[in-house]
Amino acid sequence: MDSSKVRYLILSFVWMFPITPIPAQEKDAIPSGQIYQDASQPVEARIDDLLPRLTLEEKINLIGGGAYMQTHAVSRLGIPEFRMTDGPFGVRAGPSRVYACGLALAASWDIDQARKVGVALGRDCRARGINILLAPGMNLYRAPFSGRNFEYFGEDPLLTGELGCAYIQGVQSQGVAATMKHFVANEQEFNRRGLNSEVDERTLRELYLKPFEMAVKKAGVWCAMDSYNPLNGTHTTESDWLNNQVLKGEWEFKGLVMSDWKAAVSTLATANGGLDLEMPSPKFLNSQALQPLINAGQVTQATLDDKVRRIFRVVFSMGWMDRPQLDNSIPKDDPQNDQVALDGAREGIVLLKNSGNILPLNPMNVKKVVVLGPNADPAVAVGGGSAHANYTHAVSVFQGLKDVAGPNVDVIRVPWSILPTGTDIAAPGKTPLASTTYGAEGNPPFPPASIDDIKSADVAVICVGYNGQSARTGPDWEGEDKDRAYDLPPGQVAMIEAVVKLNPHTVVILNAGGSVATAGWIGDVPVLLDAFYPGQAGGTALAEILFGKVNPSGKLPFSWEKRWEDCAAYGNFPTEASKGNDYKEGVFLGYRWFDRKGIEPLFPFGFGLSYTTFAYSNLELQSSPSGDFTATFTVQNNGTVPGAEIAQLYVAPPSTGVPRPMHELKGFVRTALQPGESKQVGITVAREDLGYWDPATKKWTVTPGQYQIEVGSSSRDLGLKGSVTQVEKPN
Ligand code: GLC
Numbered sequence: 218m219d220s221s222k223v224r225y226l227i228l229s230f231v232w233m234f235p236i237t238p239i240p241a242q243e244k245d246a247i248p249s250g251q252i253y254q255d256a257s258q259p260v261e262a263r264i265d266d267l268l269p270r271l272t273l274e275e276k277i278n279l280i281g282g283g284a285y286m287q288t289h290a291v292s293r294l295g296i297p298e299f300r301m302t303d304g305p306f307g308v309r310a311g312p313s314r315v316y317a318c319g320l321a322l323a324a325s326w327d328i329d330q331a332r333k334v335g336v337a338l339g340r341d342c343r344a345r346g347i348n349i350l351l352a353p354g355m356n357l358y359r360a361p362f363s364g365r366n367f368e369y370f371g372e373d374p375l376l377t378g379e380l381g382c383a384y385i386q387g388v389q390s391q392g393v394a395a396t397m398k399h400f401v402a403n404e405q406e407f408n409r410r411g412l413n414s415e416v417d418e419r420t421l422r423e424l425y426l427k428p429f430e431m432a433v434k435k436a437g438v439w440c441a442m443d444s445y446n447p448l449n450g451t452h453t454t455e456s457d458w459l460n461n462q463v464l465k466g467e468w469e470f471k472g473l474v475m476s477d478w479k480a481a482v483s484t485l486a487t488a489n490g491g492l493d494l495e496m497p498s499p500k501f502l503n504s505q506a507l508q509p510l511i512n513a514g515q516v517t518q519a520t521l522d523d524k525v526r527r528i529f530r531v532v533f534s535m536g537w538m539d540r541p542q543l544d545n546s547i548p549k550d551d552p553q554n555d556q557v558a559l560d561g562a563r564e565g566i567v568l569l570k571n572s573g574n575i576l577p578l579n580p581m582n583v584k585k586v587v588v589l590g591p592n593a594d595p596a597v598a599v600g601g602g603s604a605h606a607n608y609t610h611a612v613s614v615f616q617g618l619k620d621v622a623g624p625n626v627d628v629i630r631v632p633w634s635i636l637p638t639g640t641d642i643a644a645p646g647k648t649p650l651a652s653t654t655y656g657a658e659g660n661p662p663f664p665p666a667s668i669d670d671i672k673s674a675d676v677a678v679i680c681v682g683y684n685g686q687s688a689r690t691g692p693d694w695e696g697e698d699k700d701r702a703y704d705l706p707p708g709q710v711a712m713i714e715a716v717v718k719l720n721p722h723t724v725v726i727l728n729a730g731g732s733v734a735t736a737g738w739i740g741d742v743p744v745l746l747d748a749f750y751p752g753q754a755g756g757t758a759l760a761e762i763l764f765g766k767v768n769p770s771g772k773l774p775f776s777w778e779k780r781w782e783d784c785a786a787y788g789n790f791p792t793e794a795s796k797g798n799d800y801k802e803g804v805f806l807g808y809r810w811f812d813r814k815g816i817e818p819l820f821p822f823g824f825g826l827s828y829t830t831f832a833y834s835n836l837e838l839q840s841s842p843s844g845d846f847t848a849t850f851t852v853q854n855n856g857t858v859p860g861a862e863i864a865q866l867y868v869a870p871p872s873t874g875v876p877r878p879m880h881e882l883k884g885f886v887r888t889a890l891q892p893g894e895s896k897q898v899g900i901t902v903a904r905e906d907l908g909y910w911d912p913a914t915k916k917w918t919v920t921p922g923q924y925q926i927e928v929g930s931s932s933r934d935l936g937l938k939g940s941v942t943q944v945e946k947p948n
Contacts, residue, residue: 247295254295256539264529268522270294277507280524281499288494288528299537301396301496305352305368306334306752307599307606308341314551315598315608316558318750319354320730321565323370323380323774324825326863327887330561331380335387335395337554342393344551346543348535349394349440351603355381355428356403356444358731358775359806360790362701364406367600367730367750371774372807372822374424375882375906378431385436392542394531397432399444399477400453400464401425405798407700407791410480413447415799419875422910422917423804430468439472439531443492445480446798451490454481460491473527488516493524550609555754562751562758564861567771568826572743575676575722577765577828580623583675588615589631589716590709590726591693592680597728599750601685601696608753614680614726617756621764631671677720678763681709682728685750695730700792703781704734717741726759732777735819747773765828770861770887772825772931776807779819785810808932809878823865823882823931829856829892833864836928836937842948844904844919846941850928851897854890861889864928866900867935868907871922877909880927900928904947921945 252258252266271279275291283289287298302308306322307315316334317325342350354368355377370377381397388395402414402425416425432438441464443453453459454476464470475494481487484506487495495502510516532538568576578586588594596611612620618628671677683695683706693706704710717723717738724744727733728751739745746762746769748755761767778784785802805813808822832853840846852862866884870877884900907924908917923942929935 246293254538256536260530260533263533264526267294267529268525271525273508273511273521274504276521276525277499277502277504279528280493280521281495281502282497285497296538299348299532300346300542301349301351302342302345302347303351303603304338304606305354305604306338306750307604307608308338308345308347308350309603309606310345310347311607312550312609313341313606314554314558315606315611315753316554317561317565317752317755318367318599318604318730319369320358320367320371320774321749321751321771322384322561323376324567324747324749324771325561325564325887326376326772326774326885327564328379328383330557330564331383332387333557334561335384335389336391337387337551337557339388339391339393340547340551340554341549342388343391343542343544344547344549346541347393348537348542349396350388351396351398351442352388353381353384353395354398354604355432356399356401357425357428357806359404359800360700360784360786361731361733361775361778361781362703363404363731364695364699364701365600365602365604365697365730366775367695368604368697370428372776373774373882374427376774376885378428378435379885381428381432382436385432385438389437389439389535392535392537392540394439394472394535395436396440396442396475397429397438398442400429400441400474401444401459402448402453402800403444403446405700405791406698409698410445411447412791412798413450415449415797417800417803417912418915419910419912420800420803424806426463429464433464433468433470439535441470441472441474443474443476443480445477452480452482452486454492455483455486455490457490465491471527472531473524485510485515489520493527558752559754559757562754563761563767565749565751565771566758566762566769567747567773567824568745568762568769569747569773569777569820569824570739570742570745571826575724575744576763578676578763580626580764583622583626585627585629585674586618586622586676586678587629587631587671587674588618588678588680589671590680590712591706592682592684592726592728593678594630596753596756597680597682597684597686597750598753598755599685600683600730601689601694603697605685605696611753612756614678614756614759617758617760618678618763620757621760621766629674671716671720674720674722676722676724677716678724678726679713679716680726680728681705681713682733683730684728701730710738713738713742724763731775732819734781736780739819747771765858768828768858768860769825770827770863772823772863773820774822776811776818776822776932777820778811779817783811783816783818804878809881812879812932818933821931821933823863824933825863825931827856827860827862829854829858829860831855831860831862831890831930833929833937835897836926836939838926838939838941840941844907844943844947845901846904846926847899847901848884848926848928848939849897849899850937851895852888852890853895854892857892859889859891861887862930863887864898864900865931865935866902867927867932868902869925869927870907870909871920871924873909873918873920874913875909875911880925880932882932883907904943907943919943
């Protein structure tokens with residue numbers, strides 16, 4: 218059984234038993250009516266009252282995990298253990314709901330939806346008595362095949378930051394602390410514990426630190442999780458610069474910094490490097506290792522106290538000592554959250570190709586639909602690893618099509634799937650060929666039973682890509698601690714090519730945490746939908762989109778290249794062979810790279826098709842004395858069906874002392890429009906957001922001059938243009 222299963226079993230066992238009861242004889246010893254127990258007292262006063270009551274041993278116990286997913290209790294003082302769980306899109310504490318993954322949420326560009334997902338997860342946590350949710354992941358999409366892309370929000374720091382902030386606000390509004398992770402420069406999974414991320418400070422500041430800075434300053438995130446990887450030669454769990462100078466100093470972060478699980482590598486450097494809580498257990502921050510350092514003055518009492526202070530600043534601010542964390546009024550299987558899951562799936566699906574307007578299908582004209590591919594059934598709702606949720610129910614594409622198409626449409630499942638064992642589910646009586654041999658020379662593209670079906674079908678739906686439930690070692694698994702292949706899993710291209718030849722009305726649906734190699738098949742495929750990992754309602758949403766009950770509105774949160782060699786990280790991304798992980802591309806990641814190098818992407822950042830069309834007009838730019846400006850413009854739905862448009866605003870700076878991206882995303886707004894409807898929308902951009910990090914002065918700098926403002930429907934389709942001027946010293 219693979220480790221994630223074992224971990225789940227342990228967690229399920231832990232959750233079956235309530236918080237450790239305080240032994241009766243100790244209850245009498247618990248002081249009462251003390252300031253630290255008084256919810257009406259200021260948080261800092263409660264901490265001031267608590268600290269001197271703790272022994273040195275108790276303080277040290279508090280900064281190390283008490284069990285796999287919780288802190289230590291201090292029963293003598295009535296302090297319980299505080300519980301944590303994974304599951305950025307499905308609480309990993311027994312069976313739970315599962316929502317569309319980070320990349321799908323990013324594809325929705327819907328800040329309100331991000332907040333709703335946060336609220337739903339917060340409620341799921343309270344229904345299970347959980348204090349801390351170990352999410353959201355806010356690393357960036359640097360290469361198509363990084364194993365945890367699906368957990369994150371794409372290649373752009375602003376999009377990542379805005380969605381992450383809304384998610385965090387949603388979670389924390391329910392009395393659960395969110396955790397921004399993995400802090401920082403953990404954009405790959407290959408050798409994630411040992412590979413040193415080499416990133417210059419300007420690139421860190423403008424790209425990789427930016428979402429975390431927003432989470433602290435805009436969302437008030439209470440927890441941070443340091444990453445596994447060293448950063449410029451120092452483990453993040455030991456990095457005084459990262460944790461003390463930047464996070465706690467410059468950004469004034471008041472919460473706690475925990476390690477990723479078993480990411481700590483030392484005692485002294487870790488204690489003085491700003492880590493407040495070693496998880497899952499105190500391998501290094503324990504009494505035996507720390508006491509001598511404290512006695513010798515190498516770790517001061519003040520340093521230890523600050524760690525405990527930060528932990529209890531979260532505890533008291535969240536009210537965890539003043540009310541039960543378990544809220545029995547919230548059902549563990551909360552039907553209120555089904556709508557959140559369905560909305561997230563509907564909005565997070567991107568229609569990338571629709572040649573000949575094959576979609577939407579008309580049930581009046583379509584009588585037979587065949588569904589093929591390994592991801593057609595059962596549902597592929599979420600990727601693997603610690604983000605994998607153990608969902609109670611999920612709708613597959615096959616089931617969704619049967620539900621939505623109605624009784625007059627024959628939906629047939631052609632049994633063709635890639636199993637970890639490499640055998641196929643072939644037609645009855647046939648000896649299953651190894652799936653990798655279907656489509657090989659001389660072998661049929663898939664089980665013979667199906668050929669007559671995709672010829673006579675009105676449309677063939679092929680569900681391909683990766684998944685999070687097969688064996689971690691399989692070629693089709695995607696999740697943490699492993700970067701996947703760039704190509705589709707074995708046999709899938711052969712299937713696509715075979716089916717397209719048999720039926721020109723072929724729809725390909727992809728599940729993956731990013732792009733895949735398309736050379737050789739994309740040109741022949743008339744319809745392509747990117748569903749990422751759409752959560753428990755993915756099959757329903759996809760069927761609704763195929764039959765036009767929902768108009769697709771998702772837009773890519775990453776650039777989809779024509780080939781891996783076109784990507785910024787090509788040659789710099791760690792693979793089995795490489796030694797280092799040098800972010801040589803600097804700030805030129807994703808569309809910033811394609812723009813700078815004049816490379817045409819296959820599908821640009823911010824691109825997605827709709828069943829209607831939108832027109833942009835009347836751009837007006839209004840600057841304030843401070844240098845902030847507001848862009849207002851009109852968006853019109855000039856088609857015949859309702860739809861939602863994601864308008865994007867990019868800014869092209871004047872030339873400056875350092876090379877800068879041609880333009881960068883500085884705002885976006887999602888607008889629902891009825892056929893023929895127009896709306897005036899506005900996007901406000903702060904002057905400070907126009908700056909760059911000057912390596913020489915180590916300061917954010919806004920160059921005086923003219924800034925080109927571009928508004929439109931993708932990074933490569935910006936029809937409205939204007940400019941604003943920034944002066945040296947605004948009022
Ligand atoms: C894992 C992941 C992290 C997760 C933690 C607890 O290794 O890197 O995202 O929250 O450990 O499971």
